[in-house]
Amino acid sequence: MSSHRKLSYSLAINEALHQMMAADPSVFLIGQGVKSPWYVGDTAQGLLERFGTDRVIDTPVSENAMTGAAVGAALAGMRTVVVHPRVDFMFYAFDPIINEAANWHYMNGGKLPVPVVFWGIINRGGEQAAQHSQSLHGMFAHVPGLKVVMPATPYDAKGLMIAAIREPNPVVFIDDRWLYKLEEPVPEEIYEVEIGRGNVVRAGNDVTVVASSFMVQESIKAAEILVKEGINIEVVDLRTIKPLDENLILASVQKTGRLVVVDGGWRTCGLAAEVSALVSERAFGALKAPVVRITLPDCPAPASAILEKSYYRTSADIIRAVKGII
Amino acid sequence: MRSLGGNVDYPKNLLVSFYRQMLRIRLCEEAFVEPILAGEVHCPCHLYSGEEAVAVGVCAALTEEDYVFGNHRSHGHYLAKGGSMQGMVAEIFCREMGCSRGRGGSMHLIAPEVGMLGAAPIVAGTISLTLGAALASTIRKDGRVAVTFFGDGATGEGVLYECMNFAALKKLPIIFVCENNYYATHMPIRECRVEREIHEIARPFGIESRQIDGNDVLQVYDAGLQAVEKCRSGNGPVFLECLTYRFRGHVGPDDNVQGSHTDIRPREEIDLWREKDPIKQFENYLTVQRIMTQEEMNTAREEVTREVTDAHGFARRSPSPRVEELERYVFA
Numbered sequence: 341m342s343s344h345r346k347l348s349y350s351l352a353i354n355e356a357l358h359q360m361m362a363a364d365p366s367v368f369l370i371g372q373g374v375k376s377p378w379y380v381g382d383t384a385q386g387l388l389e390r391f392g393t394d395r396v397i398d399t400p401v402s403e404n405a406m407t408g409a410a411v412g413a414a415l416a417g418m419r420t421v422v423v424h425p426r427v428d429f430m431f432y433a434f435d436p437i438i439n440e441a442a443n444w445h446y447m448n449g450g451k452l453p454v455p456v457v458f459w460g461i462i463n464r465g466g467e468q469a470a471q472h473s474q475s476l477h478g479m480f481a482h483v484p485g486l487k488v489v490m491p492a493t494p495y496d497a498k499g500l501m502i503a504a505i506r507e508p509n510p511v512v513f514i515d516d517r518w519l520y521k522l523e524e525p526v527p528e529e530i531y532e533v534e535i536g537r538g539n540v541v542r543a544g545n546d547v548t549v550v551a552s553s554f555m556v557q558e559s560i561k562a563a564e565i566l567v568k569e570g571i572n573i574e575v576v577d578l579r580t581i582k583p584l585d586e587n588l589i590l591a592s593v594q595k596t597g598r599l600v601v602v603d604g605g606w607r608t609c610g611l612a613a614e615v616s617a618l619v620s621e622r623a624f625g626a627l628k629a630p631v632v633r634i635t636l637p638d639c640p641a642p643a644s645a646i647l648e649k650s651y652y653r654t655s656a657d658i659i660r661a662v663k664g665i666i
Numbered sequence: 667m668r669s670l671g672g673n674v675d676y677p678k679n680l681l682v683s684f685y686r687q688m689l690r691i692r693l694c695e696e697a698f699v700e701p702i703l704a705g706e707v708h709c710p711c712h713l714y715s716g717e718e719a720v721a722v723g724v725c726a727a728l729t730e731e732d733y734v735f736g737n738h739r740s741h742g743h744y745l746a747k748g749g750s751m752q753g754m755v756a757e758i759f760c761r762e763m764g765c766s767r768g769r770g771g772s773m774h775l776i777a778p779e780v781g782m783l784g785a786a787p788i789v790a791g792t793i794s795l796t797l798g799a800a801l802a803s804t805i806r807k808d809g810r811v812a813v814t815f816f817g818d819g820a821t822g823e824g825v826l827y828e829c830m831n832f833a834a835l836k837k838l839p840i841i842f843v844c845e846n847n848y849y850a851t852h853m854p855i856r857e858c859r860v861e862r863e864i865h866e867i868a869r870p871f872g873i874e875s876r877q878i879d880g881n882d883v884l885q886v887y888d889a890g891l892q893a894v895e896k897c898r899s900g901n902g903p904v905f906l907e908c909l910t911y912r913f914r915g916h917v918g919p920d921d922n923v924q925g926s927h928t929d930i931r932p933r934e935e936i937d938l939w940r941e942k943d944p945i946k947q948f949e950n951y952l953t954v955q956r957i958m959t960q961e962e963m964n965t966a967r968e969e970v971t972r973e974v975t976d977a978h979g980f981a982r983r984s985p986s987p988r989v990e991e992l993e994r995y996v997f998a
């Protein structure tokens with residue numbers, strides 16, 4: 341088939357689920373809203389009809405138990421994908437994710453793997469306020485025993501979902517509703533995007549911009565504007581935020597000598613802090629300017645659209661930051 | 667139990683206040699439909715139309731000192747507890763004069779001055795907070811009662827059961843008010859639980875529990891009074907399951923009718939519940955019992971309509987929060 345077949349980000353996830361469920365009878369999907377387009381967009385479309393209620397399980401509002409069940413099923417030999425239609429709802433599930441799943445393999449001396457995917461959707465904006473807007477990837481990445489992936493493109497969304505399902509241990513897969521309509525060519529066959537590997541999505545010599553998820557798209561926008569002014573930024577899409585592709589980041593900074601880290605999470609103890617610490621430890625000599633972090637302020641998400649507009653970071657913030665260090 | 671089915675010996679002004687409060691909620695809710703459709707109101711609004719008797723009946727049994735916590739569908743709880751309508755409408759327009767200063771929107775209504783300690787949309791998230799308010803009351807021995815409003819959907823969350831156990835253990839003055847409207851977002855209750863008698867869940871914890879017609883304001887009030895009395899005399903907690911129905915769909919003005927894009931509820935079911943409209947039923951009661959004349963009801967309706975229009979005017983005139991103040995209320 342044509343390698344130019346285009347797919348939206350959300351349908352790329354959907355295709356990964358269809359193909360993995362068809363390929364492996366131990367894969368199943370559980371979570372709130374898997375039968376409803378309100379919750380998970382079109383990411384789950386057609387799954388229920390095709391695989392039935394045994395393997396596509398919409399649930400009562402019981403995040404803690406459902407997530408624990410996902411972990412237990414994985415311990416009992418299934419490959420579970422448990423979806424949380426908003427990452428905000430995952431706080432109830434932190435215990436099975438962190439105390440149990442993340443620790444299980446280690447604290448039992450490697451006796452039993454936990455092949456579970458914790459799929460959390462970032463769903464923000466629209467004046468939904470503090471409990472319906474959060475991005476919690478930094479918290480997950482803090483925890484030993486969890487891999488954390490955050491695809492920025494349809495191609496990576498499919499490839500990382502497949503890789504996550506195939507991993508023998510827990511992976512937190514975080515996507516963003518703001519990316520769902522993004523389209524690009526996506527191969528029809530099953531393929532993996534290797535977990536732990538970033539991607540230079542735009543080469544440049546002047547400044548390295550490290551980003552993930554939706555902020556990669558904002559960084560590309562910034563790059564397109566900056567290039568017209570003769571500034572070439574290199575955009576590094578992390579794709580996986582734990583484990584970080586350290587060599588890719590360091591190699592880029594060695595080349596450019598300047599770093600802007602862009603993250604859709606909060607500032608303190610966040611992903612951007614981690615990346616800048618890595619660079620100051622391992623590439624200090626290459627730096628020609630201080631590292632700049634672009635993050636959410638240390639502030640809950642406001643409701644008011646006017647406040648939201650100043651809360652969320654955009655390409656304009658990236659452009660300003662880049663210009664500030666060259 | 668007193669109910670719409672019989673004569674009650676309440677003073678006229680109390681009955682009139684039930685009527686006005688229910689009307690205030692209904693007309694205020696329905697006045698959001700246009701601004702939502704016009705894109706003037708952006709925040710998700712979970713409308714309370716159809717469920718007014720629950721908030722009004724329960725809150726009428728409380729004093730201003732008593733505490734209430736709400737959930738995502740709390741416009742009615744807030745108004746019934748005495749929160750300012752202007753403050754609520756301005757909040758839903760996300761304006762600085764809103765009760766949460768535009769930071770919270772529809773799902774974060776608060777009026778501490780009248781005991782409304784807040785509402786928040788994490789399902790079951792405020793139940794344990796209510797438990798804490800009840801605990802504060804027993805530590806201080808100040809006789810306050812705390813009411814937690816939650817939906818049938820919240821019975822899926824484990825924290826509810828933890829709270830019931832502790833409340834019973836410590837005889838806390840908390841009233842668990844479950845608004846059973848038979849749906850949790852897109853899920854009909856039969857897909858969420860096998861045992862549909864929600865009031866039964868409290869008994870194993872040693873909690874007095876009853877199921878009431880949540881569309882009968884007199885029944886709710888009566889049950890509320892008895893629950894409050896029990897709690898105040900140190901014999902709490904109490905669990906009330908109020909059977910009711912939301913006229914609108916889960917969020918916004920959409921009705922979630924089968925066959926539409928939000929394909930959930932049978933048209934006949936919605937029509938059936940519209941027949942049981944708590945306000946219509948109460949109007950009928952007031953007429954039959956000769957408590958209010960049609961003219962008096964019309965006047966009430968006009969006055970409330972004016973109040974709602976004024977509140978919208980107030981909201982629209984209110985400035986938006988200032989960008990420079992984005993981080994103003996962040997503690998750390």
Ligand SMILES: Cc1ncc(C[n+]2csc(CCOP(=O)(O)OP(=O)(O)O)c2C)c(N)n1
Nearest residue numbers: 429739787788789817818819820849850851
């Ligand atoms: C922890 C959590 N999980 C999921 C949701 C999404 N959600 C919002 S309201 C709701 C169901 C509410 O149903 P119910 O409690 O019956 O209240 P109703 O809307 O019927 O008044 C759900 C699942 C949420 N807000 N919080």
Ligand SMILES: [Mg+2]
Nearest residue numbers: 817818847849
């Ligand atoms: Mg409900």
